[in-house]
Amino acid sequence: MKQLFKRRLVNHLKEMMSYLRLVFNDYFVLALLFMIGGLGYYYSNALKQLHVGVWWAPLVSIGIHLVGLQLGRMATLVQDPDYVFLLPKEFEMIDYLKRGFNYSLILAWFIQILIWFVMLPFIQITTRIDSLEMVMLLLILLGLKATWLNAEFARKYRLRPNWRLGYQRLIWRFIIPLLALTIAAYFSYVAALLLVAAAVVASWVGRRSWSNRSVDWQTMINDENSRMHTVYQFFNLFTDVPAISGSVKRRRYLDTLLGRIKLIPDNTYLYLYAHGIARDNEMSGLYVRLMVIGTLLLVFIKGEALPIVLCLLFVYLIGFQMIPFYFHFDDNAFVHIYPVTHQFQLKNFQRVLLWLLSIVAIIFGIAVIAVNANNLMTILGVIIGEAVEIWAFIYLYVPRRIARGQRSRD
Amino acid sequence: MTLEVSNLVGGYSQVPVLKDVSFDVKDGELVGLIGLNGAGKSTTINHIIGLLTPFKGTIKINGTTLDQDVKQYKQQIAYIPEAPIVYKELTLKEHLEMTMLAYNLDHDQAWQRARKLLKLFRLDNKLDWFPDNFSKGMRQKVMIVCAFLTNAKLFIIDEPFLGLDPLAVNDLLNLISNRKKQGASILMSTHVLDTAQRYCDRFVLLHDGQVRTEGTIEQLRQLFPDAGDSLNDIYLTLAREGGQS
Structure with a gap:
């Protein structure tokens, strides 16, 4: 024994x-x-x-x-x-x-x-x-x-x-x-x-x-x-853990939002990613959890540079979580049968990321402004920092990361 | 080896599923535990293997309760669960070794027996495979091989036939008969009534957490003369009555 x-x-x-x-x-x-x-x-x-x-x-x-x-x-x-x-x-x-x-x-x-x-x-x-x-x-x-x-x-x-x-x-x-x-x-x-x-x-x-x-x-x-x-x-906050199998929730209240996606072939992946992330408990749970923790920290912590660092850190963490979801539907036979080209897959994924991270950035921004109302430098730092980070993350980092992931999968 | 369940009241939470269940399994006897889904078959078995604690009543194996002597009680039992449950990261061979280790079996003897069993269930070329990836029927065979590898004196078998191919069902029944002849006692729950009728010595009919009746097929026929000849007919009559009352 x-x-x-x-x-x-x-x-x-x-x-x-x-x-x-x-x-x-x-x-x-x-x-x-x-x-x-x-x-x-x-x-x-x-x-x-x-x-x-x-x-x-x-x-x-x-x-x-x-x-x-x-x-x-x-x-x-x-x-x-x-x-x-x-x-x-x-x-x-x-x-x-x-x-x-x-x-x-x-x-x-x-x-x-x-x-x-x-x-x-x-x-x-x-x-x-x-x-x-x-x-x-x-x-x-x-x-x-x-x-x-x-x-x-x-x-x-x-x-x-x-x-x-x-x-x-x-x-x-x-x-x-x-x-x-x-x-x-x-x-x-x-x-x-x-x-x-x-x-x-x-x-x-x-x-x-x-x-x-x-x-x-x-x-x-x-x-x-x-x-x-x-x-x-x-x-699972940092990487894909196979032992955590995703459960799914209907979340009817998001239907109006999801319904805004135009049903054209170019949006096939946008449709899949948006519905997937919204309903997959692990994904949406992570997103909400990290956003809440980040907001709470920002509410309680004052300072000049610290809020900026925290904002950037949490935006990165949340974005990083979402990357593996790019491959989420790869095991599904349908996506390989659909008559759609894959060039839109990355673009669609980036669009979903842009939406998700922008929401986070706005909420963090509001928290920072509410707590540090008279510190203009910090507020400006957060806004500019977040904007630059989101742009760099989605359009520079994500494509590379996904290309690397694709190689290791092939 | 005798199993004696007396006045067992028990279940998973505070609400008792079993209400005053009593029956026994004697030496060299195969007893069929029969009942509808939710009648309390698996709950009874979970109490016997010590997964659940009785609220009231006692369960004795050869006169010993679990509380008196854990070692004496548990070392006698081999158990085949209803849903096969295997280690994700162990191969078939390692599952067998695990069983040998747990039951303190002699290595050479056990392997001799294992080879026969594996051949019987056509698993002998899959020793290095992972049972986790097997089909339900094949995983069930792994559980059967592991259980019959042991020298247990009491076999507790929960619904063994689902998912097994007809050949394997037949082989399992032969294994059970052999062990019975060697003096082992077997308690088996099942829905497959015609098989049960042919092989079981006695039947315990559970309904709604209570023992409705028990006895050999002859005794049951005498108790319910209008119900028909087969266990199937008798049971259906009983179950319908139970549903109405």
């Missing part, structure tokens, strides 16, 4: 690496560097205005750590057929799952360390914390994440009654962390650390009470599938 987990982990990591390579392509790394730089600059500026004793500071750090603790679920790497094939091995699943737990714990701890590191300057400036206490805070976070994951682990086993399990999960995952972080922020780090240590011991002892029970395959498989779906959804 240990071998089985190892083998699956290797495959899993290989898959993740291949996606990560696609996510961190050259352009995105550049954009990311700018964004991190911008946010870092913004953060350090904001810190300068704070001082010891700001009343809301401990609340903010408790909140951020509490949310941060919820990041990183337990990866079991189980698959749908496991409940049939591994049925007789059920009593050995504990060995397998322990490996999954350890792997998830390392990943989750890494996230905690990152959050701790980012929060350090903030806590240092707003409270009187010495270096020993900072280390204790890290230990508290690591301990809390371990008990959090252990509660997730217990869920894979069949505990009765179920309501007690749900109740216990709430305690381990939310109430104990809230308690420990509050004690740490307002009273004493030592007391909080002791509480967490007790919680860690209790959850480890508790493991004995469920680890010889029967496995709840359905919950376990559903949990893992939903976890992988989240991961794939993230990757």
